[in-house]
Amino acid sequence: IKPQPIDTFDIENWFRRCPYGKVGDRLGVKETHYRWGHWAKNGLTKAGKQAWKFVATNNEIAYLDHPPSLINANRSRNINGWIKRPSIFLHKRFIRIWLEITEVRVERVQEITEDDAIKEGIIPKWKDGIPIRHDGSGGICREAFARLWDSLDAKRGYGWEVNPWVFVLEFKQI
Known part of the structure; x- marks a missing residue:
């Protein structure tokens, strides 16, 4: 979110300004x-x-x-x-795949759950049937998401440690 909200009082209005769409919007998935x-x-x-x-x-x-x-x-x-x-x-x-936005909300990037990280495309790694955990804090997919996030956004001042506010969009395939 640019600019970042100053406090949680601002958050209530931010979801109304989401540039990616609103509930009910349909988005096409472009493929190679x-x-x-x-x-x-x-x-x-x-x-x-x-x-x-x-x-x-x-x-x-x-x-x-x-x-x-x-x-x-x-x-x-x-x-x-x-x-x-x-x-x-x-x-x-x-376009063959169409999505409908079912929810728009604002949250801090570190609020992402293990399941949310998997929905974002992070694939858990396993060895001998056991998930590989890097440092024991949080889930393995959440940790991988944090590393991916930093690789994309840290240089722009929105790294994982900054914990920026982000738009979260939920979809269903139609």
């Missing part, structure tokens, strides 16, 4: 995918090197869970083929 098309020359970069753009030649698409058999990654020839595309380029009409 393959599109049928080719790379075309597109002028020069600022450094004077050849710039390229992707040109889709039809509406065919494949996803990572069912990739095409032949993938064309060659930019040197203007030939059509299946080309892997980052999720940012997935058009809305091709």
Whole structure:
């Protein structure tokens, strides 16, 4: 949250200003995918090197869970083929996973629970059927989340130890 609330009195109004959506909003999950098309020359970069753009030649698409058999990654020839595309380029009409926001709240990042860390994508590590715990405080997934958080946000002044206020959004798949 920028700027950070000064005290808990401010918190009540912050969830109304969440820039990520409100309860009932629907969000599409963009995925890495393959599109049928080719790379075309597109002028020069600022450094004077050849710039390229992707040109889709039809509406065919494949996803990572069912990739095409032949993938064309060659930019040197203007030939059509299946080309892997980052999720940012997935058009809305091709989105397969839709989420509905069911809850928006504000809390301190250190309030995250072990279950919440798993929902964030942290995968517990096990050895011989026993969870690997790093320092014994909190859960293993929560600790891993703290390290991930610091790797992304500590340099910007919002590290785990600062315990910044964050927006928490809960979803359901629709």
